[in-house]
Amino acid sequence: MGQTTDIQTVIRVLPCFEQKVIVPNGPIRTASGDSLAFHALRMYLSNVVFYKNGMAVFTEKDSHHLLDIEEPGTLDLQFSIPANLIYDEIAFDVGIDSLTHALGAMGGDLDPTKGMFWGWQGGYINIKIEGFYSKCITRKHEFQFHLGGYLPPFPTLQSVRLAVPLNSKTPLIMLELSPFLAQIDWSHDPNIMAPCLVAKVFSKIIAQSFQIHAQ
Template sequence: MKKTTYILFTILIIISSCKNDDETTTETFGTVVLDFKNTIKTNGIELITDLYTNSSNEVYNISELKYIISNVVLIQANGEEFTYPVDRSYFLVNEEVLDSKKIKLSDIKTGEYTKIRFGIGVDQSKYPLNGMANFIPTAEENAMLWSWSAGYIFLKFEGSYTANDGANTDFLIHIGSHGTTLDNYKQITLDLPETLVIQESKSPEIAINVDVEKIFDGPNTHSLEQKNSIQVDPEFSPKIAENIGDMFNAVSISN
């Protein structure tokens, strides 16, 4: 009887010890930087000065390039997801502002990740301005709002081009959702080129190439001669939005 009691007592101690270990286990967190590299034919773009040619043989320059990145999610090989806090998950990338092209995400759960998912623009749940007090001033300062009622511009792409008659003509492409009738928000998932390891002591970078010429030459081909000003446009803006969703590619990781 004493022997049985001793065995039971020992088992209870082991169980209690394991329970205490579980209770004292705490999650750890690190950081990651998303480095967006806007390119044309893998070369970095130069605003105003450089000239480019699209597949419609239109020669153009770029005076402004801005877009909204949102709703970042990191995904492990087993499918487990880490969702970056939504109220901190809206960012503006502005080609003219170097620092804006590197987005630092803190408090990422440590572990190994093989995919990343993010949105281009603002999803309908936050449309037009709900629950985004931290981001609204940034959008206003960068003229990425149509109005308080119309909502956000997801991508602003402007410049000039040489028309077929030889004239130099301005172009303007502003893509966003238009109320609930036309949802141009795109969410994309990228395979990472290698495993992203998040640790407490390191801050790895994911280099994401953004192929700007796909605005014209993605799944849909767009000629500026056909339409050189696109804003609230139910015909052309969904096609450009589809092209935008095809611009991004994760090319390297520095762990």
């Protein structure tokens, strides 16, 4: 009596470039005629909250999702939510917050074996983007962006809040990476391997690149 059953709902996150879905190592011809491919694209989404009229109506417990384009199933975020839940916004963090760092070694998606933890920098790598871009001046035109760090002065955790379109039962979240790559000065070595100001700036750009679509 009075109880609501939970249902499984899936929110898909689709990383794309110029609206083309990114697949691992899949060649992309950019609008400017350059060649591009993503060898790796992994990131943490955490602290997922559903809102209705500005009020939190569902907060996921132990909310940490490691998205990895090499494991397409990880792009489908699964939530067990009340069947009658109505929401008009979804919020999440891109990365792992400082409170979670303070908990010590964790399992599941947070297990340090996932390759998303810096041994010598002390913290999770929030976003890992690696690939090939013909504009990149590095050896083999390869780039590596490992964006992370949770301590001042360069905390990289970013919050995202997206309005859910009306009548959208399974929203689709697109992550459009073209604005991010457009910000990079490819005439210099663009690689990032440690917490720094640029990592903080790039993390913010990526967080602003999520868009939500009705399905």
